[in-house]
Amino acid sequence: MNKNVKLFEFNDLEIWQRGARFFARYDAGAHQVAMREDEISQSEAELAMQGKEAAIKMLFGLQRRLEDAGINPYVPKGGNLLCNCRGIRSQKIFSGWSDFDAFEAKLNNDVVWVGIPVETPYSNVGISEKWYKCLKCQKVWRLVEPDPPFAGLWDEVPSFP
Known part of the structure; x- marks a missing residue:
């Protein structure tokens, strides 16, 4: 990783x-x-x-x-502050570990996403969770690993400052 x-x-x-x-x-x-x-x-x-x-x-x-190189360095990549972080994944849950692992690798290899500390976990039952911040729009998302029968979760963190 x-x-x-x-x-x-x-x-x-x-x-x-x-x-x-x-x-x-x-x-x-x-x-x-x-x-x-x-x-x-x-x-x-x-x-x-x-x-x-x-x-x-x-x-x-x-x-x-x-x-x-013809690139304007004084604007964010993409040319504006609009972001499509909601479109990075169409489903909130995972079909299995390989789906989860592939998505986590995608996040870790994309310069738009940066890991930040988890402030309030999704669950208190020991499920592993990571938070990622989108550098384009500053929204924070949680990635919760599967713990069958729970399928895992990718969702925006509500009310994050």
């Missing part, structure tokens, strides 16, 4: 590692928070982790590289 590991944080810039890949997560908005995440090289990650000035230098270099 590829875990998200935050390596560095300065203001609204975070450097994350997922397996052998590195990502810069930053606020690309001017008048509103518009989080964006772009893949960076290991050397860019190492540069950013050298401190404030180096992190800013890396971010400006990343933005320049994106612009040179």
Whole structure:
């Protein structure tokens, strides 16, 4: 399983590692928070982790590289704040362990989703649960593993701040 590991944080810039890949997560908005995440090289990650000035230098270099490729780095990926996180899975329950494992792997390998601590579990009976936050819209979702006859659950966390 590829875990998200935050390596560095300065203001609204975070450097994350997922397996052998590195990502810069930053606020690309001017008048509103518009989080964006772009893949960076290991050397860019190492540069950013050298401190404030180096992190800013890396971010400006990343933005320049994106612009040179014809990508506007000042808007979230997808071009707006609209999100389709509800459409990532058509069913709330799982057909079995292979279905659950495949979906969990999909979440863990998608840079739009980041795991966050569980605040209020779905159940108090020892069922394993993880929460994921969508970086596009900031909604929080729970992933509860199957415990037969319970089929597991993927659902938005209600009333999450």
